[in-house]
Amino acid sequence: MECRYNEVTTTHAQPPAVFSPDTLTSNAAKYLTSKKLDNSSNALSKIDGAFVGTSPRPSKTALMVTPGRFSPASSLFICGMEESKKQTHCLVCPITGSRLPEIRLQDIIFTKVDTRAEEYKCLGTGVTSAVFEGQVVINNCGLKSVAVKLFKQPFDNLEGISAEAGLLKMLEQTGITPKLFGILQRTSEGNQPGIVQELIQSSITLHQLIVGTPFITKQKWYNIAYQLAFGLKSINEQGVLINDLKSDNILVNISTDDCRLTFIDMGHASYMHGKRFPMTTEQASICRHLAPEIANGEETSESSEVFALGVIFKDIPLEELSFISHKCLSKIPLLRPSVYDILNFVEEIM
Numbered sequence: 001m002e003c004r005y006n007e008v009t010t011t012h013a014q015p016p017a018v019f020s021p022d023t024l025t026s027n028a029a030k031y032l033t034s035k036k037l038d039n040s041s042n043a044l045s046k047i048d049g050a051f052v053g054t055s056p057r058p059s060k061t062a063l064m065v066t067p068g069r070f071s072p073a074s075s076l077f078i079c080g081m082e083e084s085k086k087q088t089h090c091l092v093c094p095i096t097g098s099r100l101p102e103i104r105l106q107d108i109i110f111t112k113v114d115t116r117a118e119e120y121k122c123l124g125t126g127v128t129s130a131v132f133e134g135q136v137v138i139n140n141c142g143l144k145s146v147a148v149k150l151f152k153q154p155f156d157n158l159e160g161i162s163a164e165a166g167l168l169k170m171l172e173q174t175g176i177t178p179k180l181f182g183i184l185q186r187t188s189e190g191n192q193p194g195i196v197q198e199l200i201q202s203s204i205t206l207h208q209l210i211v212g213t214p215f216i217t218k219q220k221w222y223n224i225a226y227q228l229a230f231g232l233k234s235i236n237e238q239g240v241l242i243n244d245l246k247s248d249n250i251l252v253n254i255s256t257d258d259c260r261l262t263f264i265d266m267g268h269a270s271y272m273h274g275k276r277f278p279m280t281t282e283q284a285s286i287c288r289h290l291a292p293e294i295a296n297g298e299e300t301s302e303s304s305e306v307f308a309l310g311v312i313f314k315d316i317p318l319e320e321l322s323f324i325s326h327k328c329l330s331k332i333p334l335l336r337p338s339v340y341d342i343l344n345f346v347e348e349i350m
């Protein structure tokens, strides 16, 4: 089970308390019936039923776009041009201050599930979004394969989206997060806001790998454990706390020998400070990746990240990890190891 908690530092409206586990991609694609996702005419009018799954995740939630609804805060614009020009606005990340390229809807070719049917390939869905596969033309570099994360209400505020995109851009240097291509440009018709990022090919979530098939060798699990510790270290060293580290938010490329990992979803991340996530006791009991002190209203920290890593390590089928995972899961933050200790430990058992 997964729960949604309210962030103090964002403007998200009260979300439903409890959601189902990850929706299967095939399900999502099946339910996705786009009435009009016309790349050539620059009009994304409606995507129906992208958010599906087992109860109680809302099924068949419509992603309706009302013209003019998507009005970003003016402070986010650092340059404004006429709507009709190629690039209408540049955005700046409210956290990092970096410029975020805007990508025009008509420059994206969404992958169809079937050449005849108007169904588009959904890579996965989360509480806040549905992620679609596509290709985009980038500055005369030809076509790049992308994953387009389209946000649903009430998570479609541009400030939060720009923050997530800015952090992804900053984390590019770690090589462990998807490359950011840009933010989906607002059109005068209004369209679903989104983040255009690198497509992680041949991937499944770490959660899917842990609970199901395919079988992978022990050596590959060691590689995964190492990359988890190394990835968390690299991200934290950039001053970023993920604040939502869990196996659903890690993609594994199972076609590579080392089972290459990618940390996705920086939607709850913070930069140079922790965050508080007020929640009810019931919500806290469902969010097993959240350290007890966070459930008690304290700010996230590197130590709460270590707790989350400990939860993943506990689920990985390697007995050798139980010692370190037990330490990571200490109720007292000061008793948890640092991410450096964890990395050393994993290196030793490999």
Ligand SMILES: Nc1ncnc2c1ncn2[C@@H]1O[C@H](COP(=O)(O)OP(=O)(O)OP(=O)(O)O)[C@@H](O)[C@H]1O
Binding pocket: 123, 124, 125, 126, 127, 128, 129, 130, 131, 147, 149, 178, 197, 198, 199, 200, 201, 203, 205, 248, 249, 251, 264, 265, 267
């Ligand atoms: N870059 C990517 N390449 C391939 N697939 C992706 C990519 N990003 C996301 N996905 C797929 O889309 C799913 C949902 O993405 P993501 O976790 O970012 O959404 P979310 O709405 O923020 O989720 P939640 O808030 O529930 O954690 C992922 O589990 C994954 O299957």
